[in-house]
Amino acid sequence: MQLARKAWYIFDKDIRQEYKTRYSVNAILLFAVVTLVAVSFSIGTFGASPDIKSALLWIVLFFSAMSGLAHIFVREEEKHTADTLKLLASPTSIFLGKFIFNLVLFVVLQLIIVPLFFAVMDFSVNGVSTFLIILILGSIGLSAGATIIAAIISKASAKGALFTVLAFPILLPVIVAGISGTKIAVNESNIMAAASEIQMLFAYSVVIITGSVLLFDFVWKD
Amino acid sequence: MEIKAAGLGKSYGEKRVFRDIGFGLKDGQSLAIIGPNGSGKTTLIKILCGLIRPSEGILNYYGNGMKIKPDDIFAHIGLVGPYLELYEELTAWENVRFFMRMRNLENISDQVNELFEFFKLSGRETDPVKTYSSGMRQRLKYIAALLHNPAILFLDEPTANLDIQGIERVYQVMEEQKRNKILIIATNDHDDLKFGDEQIAVGT
Numbered sequence: 001m002q003l004a005r006k007a008w009y010i011f012d013k014d015i016r017q018e019y020k021t022r023y024s025v026n027a028i029l030l031f032a033v034v035t036l037v038a039v040s041f042s043i044g045t046f047g048a049s050p051d052i053k054s055a056l057l058w059i060v061l062f063f064s065a066m067s068g069l070a071h072i073f074v075r076e077e078e079k080h081t082a083d084t085l086k087l088l089a090s091p092t093s094i095f096l097g098k099f100i101f102n103l104v105l106f107v108v109l110q111l112i113i114v115p116l117f118f119a120v121m122d123f124s125v126n127g128v129s130t131f132l133i134i135l136i137l138g139s140i141g142l143s144a145g146a147t148i149i150a151a152i153i154s155k156a157s158a159k160g161a162l163f164t165v166l167a168f169p170i171l172l173p174v175i176v177a178g179i180s181g182t183k184i185a186v187n188e189s190n191i192m193a194a195a196s197e198i199q200m201l202f203a204y205s206v207v208i209i210t211g212s213v214l215l216f217d218f219v220w221k222d
Numbered sequence: 223m224e225i226k227a228a229g230l231g232k233s234y235g236e237k238r239v240f241r242d243i244g245f246g247l248k249d250g251q252s253l254a255i256i257g258p259n260g261s262g263k264t265t266l267i268k269i270l271c272g273l274i275r276p277s278e279g280i281l282n283y284y285g286n287g288m289k290i291k292p293d294d295i296f297a298h299i300g301l302v303g304p305y306l307e308l309y310e311e312l313t314a315w316e317n318v319r320f321f322m323r324m325r326n327l328e329n330i331s332d333q334v335n336e337l338f339e340f341f342k343l344s345g346r347e348t349d350p351v352k353t354y355s356s357g358m359r360q361r362l363k364y365i366a367a368l369l370h371n372p373a374i375l376f377l378d379e380p381t382a383n384l385d386i387q388g389i390e391r392v393y394q395v396m397e398e399q400k401r402n403k404i405l406i407i408a409t410n411d412h413d414d415l416k417f418g419d420e421q422i423a424v425g426t
Contacts, residue, residue: 002326006323006324009320009323009324010324013309013312013316013320016311016312016316017309017311017312020311020312020350021311079307079309079310080305080306080307081307081308081309083268083273083303083305083306084306084307084308084309086272086273087271087273087296087299087301087306088296088320088321088324088325089324090293221273221274221275
């Protein structure tokens with residue numbers, strides 16, 4: 001209970017900071033819109049199969065996440081508030097607070113990015129519930145992975161480049177399962193058709209969150 | 223409260239910052255850590271606060287004769303140092319409220335107001351910290367560090383950035399702290415040294 005409450009307070013503090021600076025929101029949203037416009041101009045002339053559009057959706061989501069989600073820990077290091085946070089909370093509550101912030105931020109931005117992608121790319125899915133489950137589980141996996149990687153790279157000097165390079169192999173299973181699940185959702189309305197992708201994304205999320213909570217103490221201190 | 227440190231040392235790779243630091247302190251005692259710039263005073267303070275791990279040595283905290291777990295020590299300590307920044311986008315009050323929440327402090331608005339009054343920041347509570355001068359930020363750090371009435375107060379360069387009035391306030395805090403609790407300061411200022419009953423030199 002104590003852990004959840006402190007994680008909530010950290011989340012609340014980060015939301016207030018983000019509301020006042022809008023750094024991550026702007027970074028993610030601008031990147032997503034620019035990428036979407038660029039993709040729609042290049043693809044729009046000849047049209048693309050739903051398979052390609054499914055892959056493009058997850059590529060846009062992945063790189064949008066890369067552009068903004070690292071900021072959650074980089075900000076603490078650059079503003080020299082990391083030690084303040086270490087004094088006030090256990091590593092687990094810090095990770096959970098930051099993870100929830102990244103997840104909420106990413107999901108809120110998806111509410112803008114995904115409908116925009118559907119409209120601009122003339123994309124549609126038959127299995128709406130399948131697509132939503134894939135999207136939610138993919139968001140949890142991407143946010144959790146991005147949060148722990150952000151903590152790892154926050155002390156490095158070339159943070160931006162290192163974040164994407166480190167994140168790609170770790171988040172690749174999410175992208176692959178997300179693309180595959182979205183392709184299935186385009187053609188199939190039966191949720192069981194994407195059962196293996198859903199299981200994969202669920203298992204990945206559980207493993208990455210559990211692993212992060214266990215390892216965060218070593219990443220965060222020293 | 224009681225602190226016992228023995229054989230503390232810190233190295234970064236091949237570079238040794240300091241070694242074999244040991245001391246013991248009980249309530250009503252104070253310690254001044256001295257040493258030239260770059261000797262590791264701040265590193266030692268950070269180790270004592272649990273912010274970084276020592277490369278060698280033993281550090282234990284005791285409360286009522288019982289050993290306190292490392293993760294629980296943060297509830298008993300207050301720290302003011304140049305590397306310990308506040309959230310500058312937030313207002314002073316939002317910062318203090320964050321500290322209060324994280325330390326499970328409720329119904330202490332009177333004490334908080336007294337601290338703002340004591341450190342002459344009354345009327346500026348709702349201003350963003352980024353509009354504060356360096357001296358005002360230092361005063362706000364003291365408010366944040368003293369909210370929970372810490373059993374052990376760590377002060378790294380305690381009077382940095384402060385004007386005469388601010389320094390007098392800090393001296394009052396140090397005097398009060400060392401009366402029946404533990405005070406540990408790291409400083410090169412001769413005026414600050416009088417608050418350390420014992421001294422240990424680092425990097426000499």
